Amino acid sequence: MNKTVEVLPDQSALVARALELILSKLETAIEQRGRFTIALSGGSTPKPLYEAIGNQKLPWDKIHVFWGDERYVPPDHPDSNELMTRRAWLDRVDIPAANIHPVPTLEADPAQAAAKYEQHLKEFFNSSGAEFPVLDVILLGMGDDAHTASLFPHTEALKVRDRLVTVGNKNESLRITFTYPFINSARSVIFLVAGVNKRPALAQVFAPVADDFTYPSRLIQPQGELCWLLDAAAGSELQT
Template identity: 45%
Template sequence: MLHTSSPPIFYSFASGAELVKGLAEFILEAQKEALGKKGRFTVALSGGSLPKQLAGLIGNAGVKWDKWHVYYADERVVPLDHEDSNHKLCTDVLFSKVNIPKENIHPIDTTLLEDLEDLSDSYEKQLIDEFASKDSARFPVFDLILLGLGPDGHTASLFPGHELLAEADRWVAYLDDSPKPPLKRITLTYPVINHASRVAFVATGESKQDVLAEIMDDPARTSLPASRVRPTSHGNLYWFVDDAASAKVKYEKSLFKL
């Protein structure tokens, strides 16, 4: 079991609008720390509803988009203009509305869609190019990884009971048997996720009540994929949820402040 530097910090907001505002402030603080240390801000994003919850960054003068380097925590193996593409979703709802350099966004290589091994190796090489020459860690150390939470407890493309939950060496892995479509995906592995400086889950809505309560209140007994996100000693784990999602959670909630 990985050592955690501190217990998760759990923020619950009365409304979606308050969550969006708090999440934006949190990201700005993470950006400030990263730029102060190394002059760049490395981020990995999931898809689903999460990109829309980054709306608080749009038009915010404090965001230094030219310093961002954005990767995907997971991606569906489809063309970049396909409706299932996380890259398309992030582009439509966020990147097309802000001044982020195109070269700072790192999608999958769509010339390799027919070979999942090559595709995941290619994406891992993108990470190596970004991190290996600048950091000395065994795994890349993202400044921030933003994750969603499925009602089944999955996060990124790490699903309950799947063999990828045991992956301990690769940075990027693939699956061709996703329990939800599309079947073919690539995903960051736990060693990468758990080496980030900050990992933040974002979860909203009543459909998340049961799974969120299980993860937060009974972590020793659950094997849900999201419960296995436990940053190592240099990292911290945060939850940004709304009151609808946290209605059944007994875990101590924190007052959001920076």
Template identity: 55%
Template sequence: MKKFVEVLADKTSLIERARAVVVDKIVSAIASNGQCSIALAGGSTPKPLYEALAQEDLPWEKIHIFWGDERYVAPDHKDSNQRMARQAWLDKVAIPESNIHPVPTQAQNPTTDAESYEVVVKDSLPVEDGTFPKFDIILLGMGDDGHTASLFPQTPVLNETTKAIAVGNKDGEPRITFTVPLINQANCVLFLVSGKNKQTALEQVFAPQGDAITYPSRLINPQGELWWLLDLDAGAKLEATVSG
């Protein structure tokens, strides 16, 4: 694993750096494989990144979009990660609808929908014998409790080792989420973290020794590249290059 940690001067600089990295990774993946698979994050931090990507001139027909986790709500619900990404980015570019692979949430059974999404992911991506599907890019955020995707502290899904997609739990509400081994199979995992309220969790995640069940972002160690892009509010206490 190659690890990169950058602390940017402010959120605007964070988003611009993320845009540059994501575009570079998309272009590189297409040059190598003829297409690029990217899994999106929810939450407020990546929205301006998606808005910036909507301004890019990219070969959209070669880009396939997935989601790393989803609330168990209808696609048009205000809390839907799919809805946010479509409004900020996907509805504004000429990407074929067949290249957009949202998490299903309509079966009235989260386990059934998680299993269905695993089939979609495995049918869409390369899977080497005995391993998990390999994404080119997975975008992640991190909560002030150290969770990422819908991998929340002290929840059973953290121990999942055989499924690529599983059901997580947030305060008793189901979430469909990528599992740790699926995320760690990726060529590039990119965390975007903003805000002073993330400082304590980041210290725990970056500590030489720590409890990954309490701070699940510690579990993310991909076989490819791991990028942590932080604004200064989030990363002020970490030793990293400050730029922007």
């Protein structure tokens, strides 16, 4: 694993650096493999990044968009990560509908929806057996409890190692989420973390010893690159 940590002066610098990284990885992926695959995170921090991507002139037909997690709400619900991304980026560009791969959230049973998304991923990446598909970039945030995607402290989702997608749970609010072994199969994982309230969790995530199930972001150790992008409020006191 190739790990880097960058502390940027503020959120706008954080967004600018994330955009630079993503565009670089997009160019390399299309050059080498003819397409670029990215899984997105929700939350307020990446929204300006999605707006910035939407302002670029890119080969949209070669870009495929997935989500690393989603609240179990309809796609037009105000809490939907998909809805936020469509408004900030996808509805503003000429990306083919077939290149957008939302999490299904209208099944009667969330476990069924997780299985359906996993099957879609396997078919898209033409993966079989035990090997996990490899996304070019997985974008992650981190909560002040050190959760990432919908992998919350001391929840059953953290124990799932043999699947790509599972059901996440936060205070009985159901989610669909990538599993941490699937996240770890990515070529590049980029964390975007902003705000002074993240400092205590970051200290534990970067500590030499701490409990992975209490601080789930510690479980993210990809086979490829791991890049932590932090604003100064979050990362200025961090010992890396």
